[in-house]
Amino acid sequence: MANIFENCSYHSPYEPYYLNCTNTTNQCTLVQDVETIESIIFWIDFLIPCTLFVVACFLNAYYLSILVPEFTEMNDITKKQYIFMVSRAISALTACVIMLALRILQLITSSFTIYFLFFLIDDLSFYSLLGSYVGSAILLYLATIRPILYSNRISVRTVYKFAIANLITSVVLAITTAMFQAADLSDGPFQCDLKHCQPITNMIMLVLILTSFLIPIVTLSFVLVTLCFYKNRSESIGDFTTDNSVSKSARTRLAWTLFTFTLITLTEAIPSFYLVGTSIDSSMIICSNFYKADHLIVPFTMNSLKTLAWAIALNVDPLCSLLFDPRIRKVWVQHTEKLKLVIQNTICGFSSTKSSKV
Numbered sequence: 289m290a291n292i293f294e295n296c297s298y299h300s301p302y303e304p305y306y307l308n309c310t311n312t313t314n315q316c317t318l319v320q321d322v323e324t325i326e327s328i329i330f331w332i333d334f335l336i337p338c339t340l341f342v343v344a345c346f347l348n349a350y351y352l353s354i355l356v357p358e359f360t361e362m363n364d365i366t367k368k369q370y371i372f373m374v375s376r377a378i379s380a381l382t383a384c385v386i387m388l389a390l391r392i393l394q395l396i397t398s399s400f401t402i403y404f405l406f407f408l409i410d411d412l413s414f415y416s417l418l419g420s421y422v423g424s425a426i427l428l429y430l431a432t433i434r435p436i437l438y439s440n441r442i443s444v445r446t447v448y449k450f451a452i453a454n455l456i457t458s459v460v461l462a463i464t465t466a467m468f469q470a471a472d473l474s475d476g477p478f479q480c481d482l483k484h485c486q487p488i489t490n491m492i493m494l495v496l497i498l499t500s501f502l503i504p505i506v507t508l509s510f511v512l513v514t515l516c517f518y519k520n521r522s523e524s525i526g527d528f529t530t531d532n533s534v535s536k537s538a539r540t541r542l543a544w545t546l547f548t549f550t551l552i553t554l555t556e557a558i559p560s561f562y563l564v565g566t567s568i569d570s571s572m573i574i575c576s577n578f579y580k581a582d583h584l585i586v587p588f589t590m591n592s593l594k595t596l597a598w599a600i601a602l603n604v605d606p607l608c609s610l611l612f613d614p615r616i617r618k619v620w621v622q623h624t625e626k627l628k629l630v631i632q633n634t635i636c637g638f639s640s641t642k643s644s645k646v
Contacts, residue, residue, distance in 0.1 A: 293319065302326065302573075309575035314582075321581035325588050333592035334391055340599035341388045347606040348381040354619045355609075364444045369431060371447045372423035373609070375454070379417035380602050386410040387598065403470035411462035411469075419454035421504045421545060423447075425511040428538055433518055465496060501553040508546040515539050537612045544608040548601045 293303045296316035300323045312318060355377055359370050386409050393406060427447065430438040468489045516539065577584060609616055 305573045306575065306578045309578045311575070312579055318578055318581045321585060322578060325581065325585055328585070328589050328592055332589065333595050337595045337599040338388060338391055340596075340603055341384050344599065344602035344606070345381065345384040345388070347603060347610070348377055348384060350620075351606040351609055351616070352377045352381060354616055358615060358619065365439070367444050368438075368442060368447045369424075369427055371444070371451055372420045372427065375451055376417055376420040376424065376605065377609075379413045379420060380605055383410060383413035383417065383598075384602050386413060387595070400470050404466050407466035407469045408462050411465050412458050415458035415461045415500065416455055418500055418504050419458060420451075421549065422507045423450055423454060425504075425507050425542065425545075428542065429511045429514060432515060432538070461496065461500075465493065468492070501549070505546070505549055505553060508542060508549060512539065512542045512546055515542065537614055541608050541612045544604060544612070548604045548608075552597050552601050554597075 291303075292307065292310055292315050293299060296319070298316070298320060300319045302322050303319055306315070306319060306322075309315070352374075355370070355374060359367065359374055362370060386406055390406055390410065393402065427438075427442070430442060472489065519539070610620055611617065
């Protein structure tokens with residue numbers, strides 16, 4: 289059989305995979321498009337996100353190492369505000385670890401069961417994270433705007449119940465989405481490819497994404513706007529009973545959270561809208577994708593951007609808490625001072641040892 293790429297001016301390392309794809313006369317350009325897509329996947333969907341996920345794992349783990357001891361020492365009134373913060377941190381850390389593991393998993397196995405378990409934990413982390421955003425915002429609203437209701441009617445037990453309800457809802461959603469995601473990448477109890485359930489799955493995922501992300505965005509926006517109006521109203525009537533530094537810190541964290549969430553929503557929703565009417569097999573090493581490689585650059589780019597956006601978000605969230613939460617900031621500043629002291633002592637000890645030898 290003749291090599292269909294022998295007359296091409298540029299030769300790609302991916303040519304051997306498409307030697308049997310003879311139903312095209314544009315193979316030279318298409319193989320370059322394939323190489324572009326693979327580069328996008330490697331950089332935007334693998335290498336850069338993996339690096340960011342590693343950093344996010346460290347940040348979330350460090351944030352949790354500060355938050356948990358602080359949480360155990362809080363009184364019940366303060367604990368109410370931080371229950372969902374603990375939930376957020378645990379969900380974010382779990383999501384980082386699982387998303388890292390999934391990228392490695394794709395290289396070593398195609399088992400439906402393993403994919404299902406990983407997607408289940410991954411989706412559970414993200415849905416519980418979304419619910420924690422909503423819970424934190426609502427509690428912040430009640431504590432600031434409805435302090436009497438917050439103090440008298442919202443107990444620690446009530447907040448724990450809401451957190452458990454968030455977890456149960458997340459489990460139900462995660463089981464549903466994980467089955468379709470796993471079936472899309474591996475052979476399982478049912479087929480989910482271009483000819484079977486993939487178009488329906490894309491539509492279901494779109495609805496879930498829009499619902500899951502719009503609820504937190506609307507909630508966060510409402511709370512942020514309300515807090516800003518409350519601040520202006522308090523200043524206009526000369527009411528300074530609220531701690532301005534705490535209020536400002538809360539608004540700053542909320543604004544950053546809303547910004548991050550909006551970024552994630554756009555990078556999730558736009559590709560999902562696009563992919564609803566697009567049939568794409570998960571593997572590029574097939575002729576059907578090769579023939580339309582020139583039309584797949586944008587979908588694969590947008591799909592990769594979803595991963596990148598989540599990687600950024602999972603870094604921004606703990607950073608905001610570390611930088612703008614006064615209680616947390618106080619602890620890591622102490623850690624920084626201790627670390628500086630240790631480094632200085634180490635350097636001084638090394639210098640004195642070197643001088644004595646001389």
